[in-house]
Amino acid sequence: MARKVDVAIIGAGSAGVTALYTLLRAKKSVVLINSGPEGTTCARVGCMPSKALIETASLYHNRGRQEMFGLRGTEHLSVDGPAVMARVRAIRDQLVGGFITRTHKHLDETQFIDGHAKILAPDCVEVNGEKITCDAILIATGSAPILPPPFRALGDALLTTDTLFEEPDLPKSLAVVGLGVIGCEIGQAMGRLGVEVHGFDAAPVIAGIKDPVVAEAAAEWLGRDMAITTGTLVEPRREADGSVTIQAGEKSVTVERVLASIGRRPNIDGLGLENLGVALDDHGMPAYDPETLQIGDLPVYFTGDVNADRPLLHEAKDEGKIAALNIIAGTRTAFRRRVPLGVAFTAPQIATVGAGFDTLDPEVTAVGKASAQNNGRSKVKAELAGMIRIYADKSSLKLLGATLAISDGEHMAHWLALAIEQGMTIDACLETPFYHPVLEETLQDALMDCLANSGHKLPHPPGLTPV
Numbered sequence: 517m518a519r520k521v522d523v524a525i526i527g528a529g530s531a532g533v534t535a536l537y538t539l540l541r542a543k544k545s546v547v548l549i550n551s552g553p554e555g556t557t558c559a560r561v562g563c564m565p566s567k568a569l570i571e572t573a574s575l576y577h578n579r580g581r582q583e584m585f586g587l588r589g590t591e592h593l594s595v596d597g598p599a600v601m602a603r604v605r606a607i608r609d610q611l612v613g614g615f616i617t618r619t620h621k622h623l624d625e626t627q628f629i630d631g632h633a634k635i636l637a638p639d640c641v642e643v644n645g646e647k648i649t650c651d652a653i654l655i656a657t658g659s660a661p662i663l664p665p666p667f668r669a670l671g672d673a674l675l676t677t678d679t680l681f682e683e684p685d686l687p688k689s690l691a692v693v694g695l696g697v698i699g700c701e702i703g704q705a706m707g708r709l710g711v712e713v714h715g716f717d718a719a720p721v722i723a724g725i726k727d728p729v730v731a732e733a734a735a736e737w738l739g740r741d742m743a744i745t746t747g748t749l750v751e752p753r754r755e756a757d758g759s760v761t762i763q764a765g766e767k768s769v770t771v772e773r774v775l776a777s778i779g780r781r782p783n784i785d786g787l788g789l790e791n792l793g794v795a796l797d798d799h800g801m802p803a804y805d806p807e808t809l810q811i812g813d814l815p816v817y818f819t820g821d822v823n824a825d826r827p828l829l830h831e832a833k834d835e836g837k838i839a840a841l842n843i844i845a846g847t848r849t850a851f852r853r854r855v856p857l858g859v860a861f862t863a864p865q866i867a868t869v870g871a872g873f874d875t876l877d878p879e880v881t882a883v884g885k886a887s888a889q890n891n892g893r894s895k896v897k898a899e900l901a902g903m904i905r906i907y908a909d910k911s912s913l914k915l916l917g918a919t920l921a922i923s924d925g926e927h928m929a930h931w932l933a934l935a936i937e938q939g940m941t942i943d944a945c946l947e948t949p950f951y952h953p954v955l956e957e958t959l960q961d962a963l964m965d966c967l968a969n970s971g972h973k974l975p976h977p978p979g980l981t982p983v
């Protein structure tokens with residue numbers, strides 16, 4: 517007889533395991549099915565090893581700035597590639613190990629299944645030849661790098677973020693194909709570690725930046741650490757000597773390795789979505805409700821990177837939780853999603869908050885801009901490459917969004933997300949104190965500029981309201 521549980525969770529990543537904890541607290545019986553290595557994309561091959569590499573690159577890069585501060589001797593610093601990669605792996609192993617231990621502490625050996633799950637029906641999953649019936653299925657299978665045939669033909673010259681952190685040493689030269697967030701973060705870090713990096717993107721902008729003013733500045737700043745070519749679709753070609761040639765219009769480069777960072781695709785192969793009895797689009801994806809995470813009227817939920825909607829860690833966790841709460845309550849409650857927030861850990865950091873510039877009507881939007889060039893603290897730190905653009909509704913002054921390319925942008929982006937979440941206007945934002953000298957004074961300048969460009973005349977300077 518088939519085993520019966522309340523919920524079958526497919527995928528033990530951030531979405532699946534967040535759901536697991538919520539379901540176990542509500543005393544639901546579960547199975548957690550995972551194929552491939554455990555420990556989450558974030559900790560294993562994503563957020564964490566990439567940030568570890570970026571941290572090393574940043575420390576090394578700073579040697580070049582220290583001369584102007586009167587600090588001597590930094591020319592003696594060198595990169596020990598194997599040691600750099602070993603530290604990245606050590607941090608990764610610590611995080612992955614901790615995650616796996618915590619997950620298994622909550623499960624007995626029958627509840628965790630190592631295998632590839634296939635959905636047979638909205639209430640039945642098969643794994644390793646075993647059929648498991650359930651009241652609900654929570655799909656959290658994540659995504660994987662897109663690898664068209666010309667990339668796969670590169671053999672061992674090809675790197676993806678699934679393989680990069682296993683490398684024993686840094687390459688001498690690297691083509692980064694795809695300058696989205698992954699390509700920009702890794703390409704810049706490699707460039708700063710002394711690797712000869714050539715970055716390419718088919719789009720005219722890097723990091724998917726929608727604000728053309730910030731996009732242009734960011735491309736110039738990141739272009740100091742790697743050669744950037746945009747607006748050309750490229751295909752790599754393996755040469756007889758094992759190297760790889762990339763032709764982009766007139767430009768041709770030959771490199772040792774290629775990082776394919778042209779996007780990620782949902783892990784739906786062999787998942788049996790066709791057995792759900794709902795329509796699938798041209799990519800084999802079902803329609804689902806992003807506020808309930810439910811697929812149609814089925815007791816089946818589509819969470820995390822696999823739905824390709826908001827492929828970020830905090831969103832994956834939210835989605836696992838939303839689905840679990842709906843399963844527990846037996847309702848289809850719609851949950852309001854958080855203010856969109858994205859941070860690329862480049863230098864300067866590139867962050868987007870709230871509404872994207874491309875979604876706003878220029879007729880009714882006030883835009884404010886400020887540069888780190890005018891900020892005292894940025895001058896002290898010799899970090900003048902920085903810009904903030906703020907968007908607000910011209911008539912209500914409501915803060916709508918922002919794009920930042922600036923040092924410590926991660927913190928300012930969180931500040932702005934809170935303000936947007938609270939429905940604040942730009943004059944209300946300006947009521948708060950801005951200390952001196954801090955990098956946030958550039959944010960204050962951008963808000964002031966936005967207010968000035970809105971055409972509003974306030975009765976009192978913001979923050980100085982008579983009591």
Ligand SMILES: Cc1cc2nc3c(=O)[nH]c(=O)nc-3n(C[C@H](O)[C@H](O)[C@H](O)COP(=O)(O)OP(=O)(O)OC[C@H]3O[C@@H](n4cnc5c(N)ncnc54)[C@H](O)[C@@H]3O)c2cc1C
Binds near residue numbers: 530552555557658
């Ligand atoms: C290089 C890189 C850097 C990143 N940096 C950041 C960052 O700085 N900040 C940020 O917010 N986000 C970042 N992300 C994105 C973030 O890592 C993801 O959004 C998040 O990890 C997605 O979690 P998930 O639970 O949906 O999927 P995953 O963690 O991928 O989990 C899915 C699991 O399901 C398993 N699986 C797949 N198919 C099946 C099946 N049929 N049966 C059983 N199991 C299956 C997979 O093997 C995997 O273990 C980064 C991603 C990458 C690649």
Ligand SMILES: NC(=O)c1ccc[n+]([C@@H]2O[C@H](COP(=O)([O-])OP(=O)(O)OC[C@H]3O[C@@H](n4cnc5c(N)ncnc54)[C@H](O)[C@@H]3O)[C@@H](O)[C@H]2O)c1
Binds near residue numbers: 699701861
């Ligand atoms: N700091 C972070 O939050 C962070 C960091 C890394 C990754 N991530 C997540 O991982 C996801 C995937 O990142 P990604 O950078 O792989 O994907 P992406 O979709 O963001 O970028 C892919 C880029 O490749 C380009 N491209 C596609 N085909 C090409 C070709 N043949 N030649 C040249 N360029 C080509 C596209 O124009 C695009 O700019 C992101 O959406 C993000 O959610 C987040």
